[in-house]
Amino acid sequence: xxxxxxxxxxxxxxxxxxxxxxxxxxxxxxxxxxxxxxxxxxxxxxxxxxxxxxxxxxxxxxxxxxxxxxxxxxxxxxxxxxxxxxxxxxxxxxxxxxxxxxxxxxxxxxxxxxxxxxxxxxxxxxxxxxxxxxxxxxxxxxxxxxxxxxxxxxxxxxxxxxxxxxxxxxxxxxxxxxxxxxxxxxxxxxxxxxxxxxxxxxxxxxxxxxxxxxxxxxxxxxxxxxxxxx
Amino acid sequence: xxxxxxxxxxxxxxxxxxxxxxxxxxxxxxxxxxxxxxxxxxxxxxxxxxxxxxxxxxxxxxxxxxxxxxxxxxxxxxxxxxxxxxxxxxxxxxxxxxxxxxxxxxxxxxxxxxxxxxxxxxxxxxxxxxxxxxxxxxxxxxxxxxxxxxxxxxxxxxxxxxxxxxxxxxxxxxxxxxxxxxxxxxxxxxxxxxxxxxxxxxxxxxxxxxxxxxxxxxxxxxxxxxxxxxxxxxxxxxxxxxxx
Numbered sequence: 165x166x167x168x169x170x171x172x173x174x175x176x177x178x179x180x181x182x183x184x185x186x187x188x189x190x191x192x193x194x195x196x197x198x199x200x201x202x203x204x205x206x207x208x209x210x211x212x213x214x215x216x217x218x219x220x221x222x223x224x225x226x227x228x229x230x231x232x233x234x235x236x237x238x239x240x241x242x243x244x245x246x247x248x249x250x251x252x253x254x255x256x257x258x259x260x261x262x263x264x265x266x267x268x269x270x271x272x273x274x275x276x277x278x279x280x281x282x283x284x285x286x287x288x289x290x291x292x293x294x295x296x297x298x299x300x301x302x303x304x305x306x307x308x309x310x311x312x313x314x315x316x317x318x319x320x321x322x323x324x325x326x327x328x329x330x331x332x333x334x335x336x337x338x339x340x341x342x343x344x345x346x347x348x349x350x351x352x353x354x355x356x357x358x359x360x361x362x363x364x365x366x367x368x369x370x371x372x373x374x375x376x377x378x379x380x381x382x383x384x385x386x387x388x389x390x391x392x393x394x
Numbered sequence: 395x396x397x398x399x400x401x402x403x404x405x406x407x408x409x410x411x412x413x414x415x416x417x418x419x420x421x422x423x424x425x426x427x428x429x430x431x432x433x434x435x436x437x438x439x440x441x442x443x444x445x446x447x448x449x450x451x452x453x454x455x456x457x458x459x460x461x462x463x464x465x466x467x468x469x470x471x472x473x474x475x476x477x478x479x480x481x482x483x484x485x486x487x488x489x490x491x492x493x494x495x496x497x498x499x500x501x502x503x504x505x506x507x508x509x510x511x512x513x514x515x516x517x518x519x520x521x522x523x524x525x526x527x528x529x530x531x532x533x534x535x536x537x538x539x540x541x542x543x544x545x546x547x548x549x550x551x552x553x554x555x556x557x558x559x560x561x562x563x564x565x566x567x568x569x570x571x572x573x574x575x576x577x578x579x580x581x582x583x584x585x586x587x588x589x590x591x592x593x594x595x596x597x598x599x600x601x602x603x604x605x606x607x608x609x610x611x612x613x614x615x616x617x618x619x620x621x622x623x624x625x626x627x628x629x630x631x632x633x634x635x636x637x638x
Contacts, residue, residue, distance in 0.1 A: 194428060194436070194437035194439075197428075198435070198437075199423045199428070199435065202558070202559075203618075203619045204422035204423050204619065204620075205422055206420075206428065206437070222420050222619075223552055224552060224555065225555070228435075256577075257577075259581050259582070261584050261588060266584060268577065268581050273576045276576060277579060280592050282592045282596055284597050284601075285596050286576070288569075288604070289573065292569065293573070322434075322450040322451050322452075323451075325450060326433045326434075326452050329433055334607075339569050342516075342520075342570050343571075343572075343573025343574050343577065344577060346516050346517065346570060346574050347574050347581070349510070350505075350513055350578070351581070353508070353510075354588075381433065381434065385436065
């Protein structure tokens with residue numbers, strides 16, 4: 165079982181083994197230990213090469229990784245925020261039915277649900293595609309700017325990171341993008357469809373958000389701790 | 395160790411001692427009197443539930459509280475909402491030709507018949523197959539965990555872990571149809587020519603997606619392993635583990 169996992173990993177990971185019977189370690193200093201989120205097995209941390217990931221040999225879940233540093237994350241967050249603004253400021257798509265033009269933005273789509281008397285759906289769309297992603301990006305900025313520029317932890321960083329972790333599950337920009345594409349194909353036979361700027365912007369935003377979310381909240385904590393920011 | 399197959403036959407007659415745990419039982423945080431923080435991953439010394447993480451001050455739990463009960467409750471609620479989500483109309487189209495109400499399935503059939511196989515399959519997979527799959531996997535996991543804890547049956551825990559990961563991964567993607575309906579409603583408002591509005595099915599379907607996501611969030615995958623090793627602790631703790 166174990167070989168199955170370790171052989172598929174880069175060479176530097178072969179030293180990653182769960183804590184063994186008889187191995188000495190200090191439970192009072194747990195900073196050098198890592199715990200699998202899915203099966204609770206405890207590991208002695210090993211230094212990873214850049215871009216490497218450590219996997220649990222018991223259940224195969226990702227343990228931790230050495231991905232982007234926090235100084236690389238900040239420009240990604242800023243770019244995402246710019247594309248987020250463009251995505252919401254311009255129409256996603258314009259349709260033309262015998263001279264009758266109609267266009268919508270993301271917020272327009274959410275508002276249409278309120279007007280149609282389906283407020284719960286409107287709230288759902290608003291939260292998952294606007295509020296949660298926006299707050300996640302803003303909170304990341306709030307945390308990353310002081311860390312990168314002044315090497316200090318911002319006030320309430322712990323709370324901000326906890327909120328980011330919760331928001332992350334519910335942000336659905338990339339799902340929304342697929343929804344837009346399905347809508348376009350659906351409408352293609354019925355009306356003339358003209359893709360708007362926001363459609364392309366959403367595509368770019370989805371890619372940037374994948375890059376941003378590749379840095380986990382636990383990674384941010386680990387790096388903050390490693391560099392001992394005050 | 396790799397080729398060993400688990401005994402998947404019903405083992406009602408076998409007492410705990412007879413079960414052969416072919417998997418190695420590694421030390422878990424619980425075994426070592428540690429709690430890992432669900433938010434920042436920091437390992438804290440074991441205290442009672444409800445203390446705060448020393449690094450990020452999140453509330454600590456050894457396992458997610460009432461995980462199975464919550465998952466059952468949310469999943470059953472999702473199953474109930476799944477019925478109106480499929481029976482009630484998702485969209486109502488008013489045009490010069492009259493009005494028409496479409497459920498999810500009638501939409502799929504419409505696109506399939508008009509040779510739009512791609513849209514038909516995307517909607518079918520996202521709106522019917524994925525929610526159904528989620529509900530079935532969650533039910534299986536809940537039953538598997540229950541049967542494992544009473545030692546009636548043993549499923550391979552790493553396969554349950556993979557199933558759990560599938561549920562987590564696909565959870566958000568069934569929201570596609572909700573977005574499609576809201577975009578259609580916003581776009582097709584051409585008064586006399588055509589109007590599309592969201593039907594009550596959209597609300598029920600949104601509820602299904604949210605409830606199944608909450609259900610998979612409240613399920614604690616570590617319970618799979620706890621229950622797998624429940625009767626194994628004395629024999630399976632590692633003592634001679636030669637690596638590589």
